Amino acid sequence: MRSILIANAKGGVGKTTAAATLAAAFAASGARVALADADRQRSALRWLKLRPAGAAPVEALDWSRAKEIGAAPKGLDWLVIDAPGALKGERAETLAAEAHHVVTPVGGSVFDLRATAKFLSALEEIKRIRKGRATVHLLANRIRRGKAQAALERFFDDAGRAPAAWISDRAAYVDLAGQGLSVFDRRTKTAQALQAEWAPLLSALGAAPT
Numbered sequence: 399m400r401s402i403l404i405a406n407a408k409g410g411v412g413k414t415t416a417a418a419t420l421a422a423a424f425a426a427s428g429a430r431v432a433l434a435d436a437d438r439q440r441s442a443l444r445w446l447k448l449r450p451a452g453a454a455p456v457e458a459l460d461w462s463r464a465k466e467i468g469a470a471p472k473g474l475d476w477l478v479i480d481a482p483g484a485l486k487g488e489r490a491e492t493l494a495a496e497a498h499h500v501v502t503p504v505g506g507s508v509f510d511l512r513a514t515a516k517f518l519s520a521l522e523e524i525k526r527i528r529k530g531r532a533t534v535h536l537l538a539n540r541i542r543r544g545k546a547q548a549a550l551e552r553f554f555d556d557a558g559r560a561p562a563a564w565i566s567d568r569a570a571y572v573d574l575a576g577q578g579l580s581v582f583d584r585r586t587k588t589a590q591a592l593q594a595e596w597a598p599l600l601s602a603l604g605a606a607p608t
């Protein structure tokens with residue numbers, strides 16, 4: 399089993415969206431996947447509740463209360479963990495201890511970028527990450543072409559790291575989430591174009607192409 403922690407110190411940057419999208423992508427490829435919700439808001443669990451019976455199955459794990467971290471069923475191919483908004487300290491260590499990959503969504507505002515830079519340095523303090531046993535991937539999310547993108551590109555240049563993928567700002571993410579679905583549950587041309595934006599991240603995670 400490979401596990402992926404979706405985390406950023408900043409709220410509202412697209413953690414749950416990324417967690418749901420990745421889980422649905424793995425499920426669409428026929429893999430056995432669980433989505434663990436470690437956030438008290440329980441948004442990932444709500445998304446799973448809305449998921450239609452016919453959609454590719456994603457198992458639910460409730461880690462939303464501090465003590466219930468770590469137990470995952472045997473035989474999973476992928477475990478995706480949706481972290482709480484202000485992840486730090488012991489909780490960050492505990493969750494990172496589960497992970498082979500950390501995916502950090504980054505939004506466009508300057509405040510987001512500052513918080514993320516701090517978060518990335520904090521991540522480097524975690525032994526498992528420092529030792530290279532878990533890999534950190536940045537995900538540029540809610541991208542609108544133009545000024546905002548230019549600011550993000552500067553941020554990534556300064557941080558000396560390129561994002562694994564650039565995800566457009568599209569109403570489809572909000573609409574699909576409201577139905578327990580993701581772009582990987584649809585076969586329309588639009589959905590396929592949006593799936594293609596996730597492909598470089600999926601490949602960095604070592605997922606088979608969907």
Ligand SMILES: Nc1ncnc2c1ncn2[C@@H]1O[C@H](COP(=O)(O)OP(=O)(O)OP(=O)(O)O)[C@@H](O)[C@H]1O
Pocket residue numbers: 408409410411412413414415416437439441482483539540541565566567568569570571572575
């Ligand atoms: N690429 C996108 N395009 C359009 N809307 C998006 C995109 N990504 C996320 N959103 C929307 O932005 C809002 C916040 O996203 P999401 O809930 O995934 O963030 P979060 O980091 O999990 O937030 P929280 O810190 O509250 O848990 C949601 O309404 C979501 O549907």
Ligand SMILES: [Mg+2]
Pocket residue numbers: 413414415437441442480
């Ligand atoms: Mg969330």
